[in-house]
Amino acid sequence: MYMANPSFMNGVPELLILRTLDTGEMYGYELVQAIRARTNQAIRLGEGVVYPALHALEREGMLKSRRKLVNGRTRVYYALTRKGEKHLAGLVRHWQHITDAIGLAIGGTAHAAAML
Amino acid sequence: MYMANPSFMNGVPELLILRTLDTGEMYGYELVQAIRARTNQAIRLGEGVVYPALHALEREGMLKSRRKLVNGRTRVYYALTRKGEKHLAGLVRHWQHITDAIGLAIGGTAHAAAML
DNA sequence: AGCAAATACCTCTTGCAACAAGGTATATAT
DNA sequence: ATATATACCTTGTTGCAAGAGGTATTTGCT
Numbered sequence: 001m002y003m004a005n006p007s008f009m010n011g012v013p014e015l016l017i018l019r020t021l022d023t024g025e026m027y028g029y030e031l032v033q034a035i036r037a038r039t040n041q042a043i044r045l046g047e048g049v050v051y052p053a054l055h056a057l058e059r060e061g062m063l064k065s066r067r068k069l070v071n072g073r074t075r076v077y078y079a080l081t082r083k084g085e086k087h088l089a090g091l092v093r094h095w096q097h098i099t100d101a102i103g104l105a106i107g108g109t110a111h112a113a114a115m116l
Numbered sequence: 117m118y119m120a121n122p123s124f125m126n127g128v129p130e131l132l133i134l135r136t137l138d139t140g141e142m143y144g145y146e147l148v149q150a151i152r153a154r155t156n157q158a159i160r161l162g163e164g165v166v167y168p169a170l171h172a173l174e175r176e177g178m179l180k181s182r183r184k185l186v187n188g189r190t191r192v193y194y195a196l197t198r199k200g201e202k203h204l205a206g207l208v209r210h211w212q213h214i215t216d217a218i219g220l221a222i223g224g225t226a227h228a229a230a231m232l
Numbered sequence: 233a234g235c236a237a238a239t240a241c242c243t244c245t246t247g248c249a250a251c252a253a254g255g256t257a258t259a260t261a262t
Numbered sequence: 263a264t265a266t267a268t269a270c271c272t273t274g275t276t277g278c279a280a281g282a283g284g285t286a287t288t289t290g291c292t
Contacts, residue, residue, distance in 0.1 A: 004247040007279050008159060009125045012218065013250075019222055029269050038224055042217030043124060049250055051271060073258060073269055092222060099215055101158030102128065106135055106208060108154055120276045123250050129279070145240045165279055167242060189240055189287060 008098060013049050015095055018062065018080065018088040027068075027075040028054055054078055062087050124214060129165050131211055134178065134196065134204040143184075143191040144170055170194055178203055 016035050020026065026034060028051055036044050057063045062084035068075050080088065132151050136142065142150060144167055152160050173179045178200035184191050196204065 002244095002246055002281055002283095005280055006248075009128050009279085010249060012125050016218070016221055023224070027269080028271095035221070038221040039217035040220065042214055043221075046251070047269090047271080048252065048273095052250095055271095071259070071268090075269070095218070095222070098158055099219075101155035102132070102211070103215075104156065105132055105151065105154040105159075106211070108139070118252055118275055121251060122277075125250085126278055143240080144242095162280065162282095163240090163242080164244090164281065164283095168279095171242095187239090187288070191240070 011091065012095075013045050013053055014057070015088070015091045016043065016045065017050065017053055017057070018084060018091065021063065021078055021080050022085065022088060025077045025079040027077045029075075031078075057084070127207065128211075129161050129169055130173070131204070131207045132159065132161065133166065133169055133173070134200060134207065137179065137194055137196050138201065138204060141193045141195045143193050145191075147194075173200070 016039075017031065020031060020034050020038060028047070031054075032045060032047055032050050035050075054063065054065075058065055058078070061081060063078045064081055065076050065078050068077055132155075133147065136147060136150050136154060144163070147170075148161060148163055148166050151166075170179065170181075174181055174194070177197060179194045180197050181192050181194050184193055
């Protein structure tokens, strides 16, 4: 029987979303641009990634939302729950662990890579 | 019309494989263990990931292979081509670029994450 | 001698994350 | 008027990575 495991590289959008919301309450559209800004435009998550992720994270109790009417437009603000903060801390640790490991593998004894 | 783009996070196994082969010719089974060793067991790519990747990379001209009979067992040794070396250099640059960006996003002004 | 584990190669099927595209609606700027 | 920006959303596609399993030889254990 085949039991799939998530790739060790998955969940980076989730990490970026939670980490960005950890700087303060934000709504989806704002989040999309904030992530671009925070990564110097290097990472550009689209709305098709962010909105479904927000809904899933709220369903899992990592986020809580409140609707707010601003200028006739409805905004849905998301904030971290205690659970979300703990989860974020774990994600950050995991990310650091694997990037350290990859950095180690990349940085080791080199041939062609030595002359970068 | 839907035209898929690879996720910005994909291709890490490819990077690890090429980078490890850049330390010298290696065969598949050896590579699997070498990657574990080089990452302090943090990343454990299985044969179901490595072998198909090796075949694809050879098809794309990134690797060249030669068969060798050792102790009655057949080993297929893979080595980087010039093209593979250039490709690797690009992958390393790209990896550094996005991990720098994520590090920036993670490291920025924090609330809960500040107390790690 | 017999059996398990290690060595060494391989393919098949599946799950899911991330993505592009497109849809609705209001406000603002030209 | 018309386009762009704001603000929300869902749907369908694709391909990566993973697990599982298959073949065969050799080595180590008892």
